[in-house]
Amino acid sequence: MRTRFWVRRSWAQLPFFLWLVLLWMLLWGQLTWLAFVTGIAVATYVTTAFRLPTAELSGRFNPFWLLVFVVHFLAELIVGALQVAWQTISPRPTATSIVRAPLRIDDDLTMTHTSVAMSLVPGTAVIEADRENRVLYLHALGVTTPAGADRVRSEVLAWEMRIVRALGSRDAYTTVRAKAPTYEKRRAAQWGVDV
Numbered sequence: 001m002r003t004r005f006w007v008r009r010s011w012a013q014l015p016f017f018l019w020l021v022l023l024w025m026l027l028w029g030q031l032t033w034l035a036f037v038t039g040i041a042v043a044t045y046v047t048t049a050f051r052l053p054t055a056e057l058s059g060r061f062n063p064f065w066l067l068v069f070v071v072h073f074l075a076e077l078i079v080g081a082l083q084v085a086w087q088t089i090s091p092r093p094t095a096t097s098i099v100r101a102p103l104r105i106d107d108d109l110t111m112t113h114t115s116v117a118m119s120l121v122p123g124t125a126v127i128e129a130d131r132e133n134r135v136l137y138l139h140a141l142g143v144t145t146p147a148g149a150d151r152v153r154s155e156v157l158a159w160e161m162r163i164v165r166a167l168g169s170r171d172a173y174t175t176v177r178a179k180a181p182t183y184e185k186r187r188a189a190q191w192g193v194d195v
Contacts, residue, residue: 021040021043060168069163097139099137101137101157102153104134110172124138124155134184136156
């Protein structure tokens with residue numbers, strides 16, 4: 001029984017372990033055997049010394065929507081870089097805002113992936129994440145009006161939808177497809193509180 005537990009735990013941690021090895025290799029800027037072996041050593045140390053909770057994977061993977069996510073992400077990188085470059089050389093001062101963006105899905109991995117996607121696209125950066133309410137706070141360039149803030153919130157929800165389509169559970173997919181209210185609003189309605 002104990003052996004089965006360790007096998008299941010190791011299998012569940014395998015994606016995280018492989019991600020740590022890849023991250024180590026990318027940090028060193030080398031895709032060599034030495035970087036791979038030292039990455040395994042570092043990942044082994046990190047996963048044994050720091051007992052992190054097991055990431056609950058959905059078990060669902062859609063290659064088509066993952067490809068759509070990657071293509072859209074690369075396009076957004078280019079567009080975002082051009083917008084930031086234009087704002088940098090523009091004679092007008094660049095306006096920035098802090099935007100509060102609630103999410104629909106109550107899932108740590110979806111929230112993390114959405115945060116990373118939004119932070120990697122030039123022009124926005126996640127500065128805080130409220131895990132309890134599933135809300136991201138973003139620093140956004142060029143946002144001066146409520147309509148601009150709404151546009152950023154819509155972008156966050158669109159990234160969340162793309163991630164759920166590619167990797168999310170069936171329940172999460174149903175939630176984003178139905179364009180359900182945000183998690184915060186659903187929880188407030190459950191408790192009879194106004195948001």
